Amino acid sequence: MEAVDVTKRFGATTALDGVTMRIAAGSTHALVGRNGAGKSTLVSLLTGLHRPDGGEIRFAGAAAPPAADRAAWRQRVACVFQRSTIIPTLTVAENLFLNRQAGGGPIRWKALRQRAGDLLDEYAVDVGPGTLAGDLDVEQRQLVEIARALSQGARFIILDEPTARLDATGIERLFTRLRALSATGVTMLFISHHLQEVYDVCDTVTVLRDARWVLTEPVADVGHDALVTAMTGEAVGLTSVEPRPPVPASVPPALRLRDLALDGAYDPLSLEVKAGEIVGVTGSGSSGKVTLAETVGGLRRPTAGSISVGPVGVRPGSVPAALAAGIGLVPQDRHREGLIPLLSVGENATLPIAGRFGPAGAIVPSRRRAVAEEFIARYDIRTEGPEAPVGSLSGGNAQKVVLARALSTDPSVLVLINPTAGVDVRSKESLLGAVRAAADAGTGVLMVSDELDDLRHCDRVLVMFHGRVTAELQAGWSDTDVVAAVEGVSS
Numbered sequence: 001m002e003a004v005d006v007t008k009r010f011g012a013t014t015a016l017d018g019v020t021m022r023i024a025a026g027s028t029h030a031l032v033g034r035n036g037a038g039k040s041t042l043v044s045l046l047t048g049l050h051r052p053d054g055g056e057i058r059f060a061g062a063a064a065p066p067a068a069d070r071a072a073w074r075q076r077v078a079c080v081f082q083r084s085t086i087i088p089t090l091t092v093a094e095n096l097f098l099n100r101q102a103g104g105g106p107i108r109w110k111a112l113r114q115r116a117g118d119l120l121d122e123y124a125v126d127v128g129p130g131t132l133a134g135d136l137d138v139e140q141r142q143l144v145e146i147a148r149a150l151s152q153g154a155r156f157i158i159l160d161e162p163t164a165r166l167d168a169t170g171i172e173r174l175f176t177r178l179r180a181l182s183a184t185g186v187t188m189l190f191i192s193h194h195l196q197e198v199y200d201v202c203d204t205v206t207v208l209r210d211a212r213w214v215l216t217e218p219v220a221d222v223g224h225d226a227l228v229t230a231m232t233g234e235a236v237g238l239t240s241v242e243p244r245p246p247v248p249a250s251v252p253p254a255l256r257l258r259d260l261a262l263d264g265a266y267d268p269l270s271l272e273v274k275a276g277e278i279v280g281v282t283g284s285g286s287s288g289k290v291t292l293a294e295t296v297g298g299l300r301r302p303t304a305g306s307i308s309v310g311p312v313g314v315r316p317g318s319v320p321a322a323l324a325a326g327i328g329l330v331p332q333d334r335h336r337e338g339l340i341p342l343l344s345v346g347e348n349a350t351l352p353i354a355g356r357f358g359p360a361g362a363i364v365p366s367r368r369r370a371v372a373e374e375f376i377a378r379y380d381i382r383t384e385g386p387e388a389p390v391g392s393l394s395g396g397n398a399q400k401v402v403l404a405r406a407l408s409t410d411p412s413v414l415v416l417i418n419p420t421a422g423v424d425v426r427s428k429e430s431l432l433g434a435v436r437a438a439a440d441a442g443t444g445v446l447m448v449s450d451e452l453d454d455l456r457h458c459d460r461v462l463v464m465f466h467g468r469v470t471a472e473l474q475a476g477w478s479d480t481d482v483v484a485a486v487e488g489v490s491s
């Protein structure tokens with residue numbers, strides 16, 4: 001596969017500028033770069049979703065198929081997107097085969113299920129063909145997508161941040177599988193913001209920066225610092241995390257949970273987060289940590305217990321009520337709960353405070369614009385400006401808008417769910433810096449994350465396992481303490 005001198009523009013933005021990249025057959029090739037560098041755009045050209053404005057895409061030396069010939073594209077390349085292309089209301093078997101029923105006659109359900117079962121067996125995917133795809137967890141869903149891609153004949157697979165929503169054991173299992181696929185000659189393009197993963201699974205790395213190609217090298221020849229320098233264009237080391245001064249015991253709680261429970265997700269749990277304190281919550285996929293944070297943020301109704309902000313009780317199960325009580329939320333899925341795609345960057349970032357831009361709900365555009373511009377600068381959001389549609393942002397920059405919005409109300413409590421998922425190494429620092437600044441100003445922060453880099457900013461970290469808090473780690477923990485506690489073994 002090769003991209004030769006490809007250029008792609010979206011309106012005034014040049015997303016790719018004369019990029020040439022060759023991926024050797026059988027290699028596992030990493031594509032890295034900061035948010036907005038052009039990675040997803042390159043993937044959209046390599047999968048035939050978009051046509052380049054200049055240059056060309058070639059497979060095995062031959063020109064790419066016409067855009068409309070989806071079947072031809074599917075035979076050459078498949079992409080396991082961060083966002084699933086699996087249809088949740090269909091069964092696994094239907095997802096695997098429905099779009100390629102031969103002949104167009106009546107569907108032979110029994111044969112379809114049989115073929116799906118054989119295919120799942122072949123790729124050792126432990127999922128029943130009759131399972132509703134919506135019931136699959138992230139890991140199973142990705143495996144079904146990979147099996148589907150391979151069964152369509154593709155020997156080149158693009159994995160766009162495949163580990164973003166997996167826990168540590170899921171990632172290890174995925175990597176084992178990728179190595180096995182690689183051994184059978186499958187070529188892979190692997191996109192990740194976790195540079196360690198690049199070293200763990202890839203043999204070659206390409207760096208894009210500001211829409212341009214920067215380097216392609218064997219992974220073994222590029223050190224971590226050199227890679228970060230290539231991505232950022234500046235030769236400075238990563239800053240280390242400054243320890244925070246402990247929050248005095250006399251400081252009152254900003255958030256108080258009393259026997260909060262949600263049947264099937266987590267058991268009754270009591271917790272206090274002081275004003276100015278950052279409390280981390282981590283745990284494996286089924287630990288209940290995300291559901292807990294979603295309950296506090298108003299996305300879910302608890303089956304028992306209470307939530308209060310300062311002395312005031314919060315009506316559960318309502319995002320507006322949580323917001324009114326002073327709880328800002330950065331949700332897990334920025335596509336579903338996070339952003340309103342039809343609105344601009346500025347409108348999204350300032351949505352909860354729109355009432356402040358003029359009397360009686362009237363919005364004075366210049367005021368909104370000024371605030372939005374300040375957010376764009378403060379959170380380092382790469383965009384053409386406040387008027388750009390939020391859908392035009394790269395994934396990581398969209399995440400920054402979600403955080404800007406959550407902080408726009410100066411909340412007493414900030415609830416964050418995997419806040420740095422999809423965010424590049426440098427932006428991660430500015431994003432976590434913004435969270436720390438909010439805490440320094442007195443916000444109580446509850447941060448759910450699997451990322452050790454996120455958790456390092458916390459004053460203490462609670463570890464959940466099967467719906468209960470099983471460990472509490474004070475600042476100064478080692479990585480192995482966290483990993484051991486998450487896996488349910490004591491270190």
Ligand SMILES: Nc1ncnc2c1ncn2[C@@H]1O[C@H](COP(=O)(O)OP(=O)(O)OP(=O)(O)O)[C@@H](O)[C@H]1O
Pocket residue numbers: 010011013014015033034035036037038039040041042382383391392393394395396397422424
């Ligand atoms: N549909 C679109 N309309 C307008 N601009 C777009 C569109 N898609 C991408 N862009 C712009 O192209 C540039 C490259 O974005 P791209 O999504 O390829 O970045 P990325 O490297 O994948 O970033 P991330 O790591 O954040 O996912 C960005 O400036 C983005 O705003």
